[in-house]
Amino acid sequence: MPSRSPISEPAEHTLEDLDAAAGAYARRRSGASPSEADAIRENLVRYCLPFAGRLARRYRGRGEYLEDLEQVARLGLVKAVDRYDPERGSFTAYAVITISGELKRHFRDRTWGVHVPRRVQDLSLEVGHASMVLTSMLARKPTTAELADQLGVTEQAVLEAVESAAGYSPASLNAPVAGDGAMEFGDLIGDVDDELEAVTDKLTVTELLLRLPARERRMLAMRFYGNRTQAEIATELGISQMHVSRLLSRALTWLREAMLSDVPPRWDGAEAQARHGMQVSVTRDGSSLTVRVRGEVDRDTAERLGAGLRHAVGTPGVSAVVVDMSGVPLIDAAGVAVLVEALQLAASRDVGFGVAGAQPYVARILAVSGLAGVLRKA
Structure with missing residues (x-):
């Protein structure tokens, strides 16, 4: 070979x-x-x-x-x-x-x-x-x-x-871009992600939102995710714009306090409202009944007030019913409706009916709703 x-x-x-x-x-x-x-x-x-x-x-x-x-x-x-x-x-x-x-x-x-x-x-x-x-x-x-x-x-x-x-020969991120080699190519790419710092806060807010009642969660979603105005939210939920403002303010205040504390504070929301959010008490002075109302009268609480007023007007021997609303900061269309219903029931039974102590905002609402005649001075 x-x-x-x-x-x-x-x-x-x-x-x-x-x-x-x-x-x-x-x-x-x-x-x-x-x-x-x-x-x-x-x-x-x-x-x-x-x-x-x-x-x-x-x-x-x-x-x-x-x-x-x-x-x-x-x-x-x-x-x-x-x-x-x-x-x-x-x-x-x-x-x-x-x-x-x-x-x-x-x-x-x-x-x-x-x-x-x-x-x-x-x-x-x-x-x-x-x-x-x-x-x-x-x-x-x-x-x-x-x-x-x-x-x-x-x-x-x-x-x-x-x-x-x-992609044949990509530049190295460690390649120097200055004569002294103090800066590398990778230093010119990217920036501090400000959103990264907010990740923990976003997760915390998400967990806290689940603690809120369904109505408050829906309102927050409509306002801050759907970019809806307070007036639009009020129209969809059937309440007043002022009531929407109050509910949003209360929910945001609670979220702010919960974010700053290790243990979230107790939510004084729908559940508490069911217990003491609106209180109705009745006192009798001879043939006259006084129905005292404390708290907001809205779609969620109006029916309770309506039941109380119907019972008061239908009580035997009663000649007059006075609704003391000095403790009512807000009333919406549902609240006005139960007052109108009570007024009509009282008229049909020849029972006097009036509203006393209404705060300025509530008095204006009642006046434009045709109830100016039942308003009385406290």
Whole structure:
């Protein structure tokens, strides 16, 4: 078996010479011994080395050393020689495909800094090569349309390949951007996320909101997430705008206190309101009944007041009913309705009916609602 010497670069040959040499190699290999077949194979590889080097030089200037590309091309050449079947066509055509495939695979698997789909990687290499060829031919940088026409692809595909080329060798975040190296490229990217500091507060508020009654949660959602006005909320809930303002203020005050304390304070909301949010008491002085009301009279509490007034008006031996509203800071449409109903019931039974001690806001509401005649001074 002949000794192997370092491979030197033979003179270049034409494609016809390569096909003829490959054909002769295939014929001689069929009847040769293993040692002779190895020698014949090595001679063909040496003979084709200039061809492999010529293909490798097509890919130079892309960030890889030419020597490395030549080694990859020679590996592809060896594979082409070992797999060559003369019955399947020209050796040169097969070698071009095999060597080019090895070179593209090398760029795809070893040199890209960011994962990019194989299709886009291959097209990116072809766009780079076509750009150099067209620049030489046109004496200017080719347009996207010219590159697409040259490669037989769409302009969108060319743009995608050009954009993905930035992932071939991405800039290091640790690369210095100043002469003294005090600042790195990563220092210029990003900023302090102010929202990060609010994450804990947002989680706490979310948990506290679940402690509020359903109506207050709905009002807060409508006001601060739905950007609804107080008037719009009042219309949808069937209460006055003033009542909405009071409820929102109470809910926000409770949330603020709960955020600043380790143990959330007791919510004096709907449940407490059911117990003492509005209180109704009745006293009798002869044939006159005084119904004292304390707290807000709204849609949630109006029916309780209406039941009390109906009972008072229907009490036997009663000639007059006076509703003491000095302790009522707010009344809405539902509260006005029960007063009108009580007035009508009292008139039908010939029982006097009046409202005493109404605060200015409540008095104005009753006056514009047609109840000015029942208002009395405390």
